[in-house]
Amino acid sequence: MRLLIFLYLLTCWIGTSSAFAETLYVKKSGTKMTSEPSGKSSTVALLNKDTAVESLGVSGKFIEVKSGSNKGWVFKFKLTNKAPQNSDEGGVLEGLLGKQEVSAAEASSSSSIRGLSPISEKHARDTGISEADILAVKQMEGVKASPAEVTQFLEVRKLGEFAN
Secondary structure: OHHHHHHHHHHHHHHHOOOOOOEEEEOOOOEEEEOOOOOOOOEEEEEOOOOEEEEEEEEOOEEEEEEOOEEEEEEHHHEEOOOOOOOOOOHHHHHHHOOOOOOHHHHHHHHHHOOOOHHHHHHHHHOOOOHHHHHHHHHHHOOOOOHHHHHHHHHHHOOHHHOO
């Protein structure tokens, strides 16, 4: 009986203790903290990039967090457990001299996101891709979506924080 009481008290203490809370960091400025674990819930606050939040619980794809006096829910993929790096670390000269390493996968994917690089464009021409198709890719590069348009797209398509 004493063991059961001890386990019950321990469970209650763990459930209310912040000793096991994890500090997480916001990945992008403008991240919504909502009143409920849903993308459609009212916004409690907009969090800035690198803001530290204390995790309080989890519900599906949302993490309950506390930031200052605000408490609410954030879509879990908008948070990271990696603390932001000091931008002055490594010094200005190191940044100017290009001593940061980039993997081949990152380099190739970042250039493909921006459209055709001069090398890719030459390759496209050399392999018979039509000028119309090359021009179409260049025109797509100019298309921009506002944060509100992206949010609306995610909500209509039931993606990301709006997925069920």
